[in-house]
Amino acid sequence: MKTEEFVSLLSTGAEAVDLRLTSRRWLLALTGGASIAFLLTAGLLKLNPALWNETYKPMFWVRESYCAVLGVLGFITVVRLARPGLRLGVAPMGILVAVIAMWVLTVMTLAAASPQDRAPLILGHTAVVCPFLIALVAAPLFAALLVVMRSLAPTRLRWAGAASGFAAGSIGALVYTLHCPELAAPFLGIWYLLGMLIPTAIGAWLGPRLLRW
Helix, strand or coil: CCHHHHHHHHHCCCCCCCCHHHHHHHHHHHHHHHHHHHHHHHHHHCCCCCHHHHCCCHHHHHHHHHHHHHHHHHHHHHHHHCCCCCCCCCHHHHHHHHHHHHHHHHHHHHHHCCHHHHHHHHHCCCCCCHHHHHHHHHHHHHHHHHHHHHCCCCCCHHHHHHHHHHHHHHHHHHHHCCCCCCCCHHHHHHHHHHHHHHHHHHHHHHHHHHCCC
């Protein structure tokens, strides 16, 4: 068979690719995963009864913005890693800048506090469980992002898995704030970040195993 005939055979009956299909998959993963994360938070952990009052505090919005920015930048990184040949752009640098900004605020907060107040600012009331609860809330999002990533064509598998875990952890942390009473910058800079890094590490381990194609 000649090359021209083979190409013609392959193209016979081919349908146009729906460019919106991938976007719908990502949207479904985010909405579905976030909805299950919310149900976990509201049903298993319970919503913070003082949540409405906390919205009047500046650190409430710092916390929400921190998680939201990391979630958005993490998801952008995931989408770009799902397509071979795309550069990551500025999203990873933006993640680093956001984390450093929180650490700077952490140092400033601790420097301004009296010595006896520093440990409570770091540990809060929930340091022992916070990272693991964030990872738990993030699990549905993590699974959903991996399913979509697996259906595409990632080539940097370890990075793709890690990015999926980080995006899920960041968005999961945002959902978790509906339960969490902690607002201190040192707590957020340490324990929230650790909660995001747990699924990141798991994703880096799972990526080469689950995303191979």
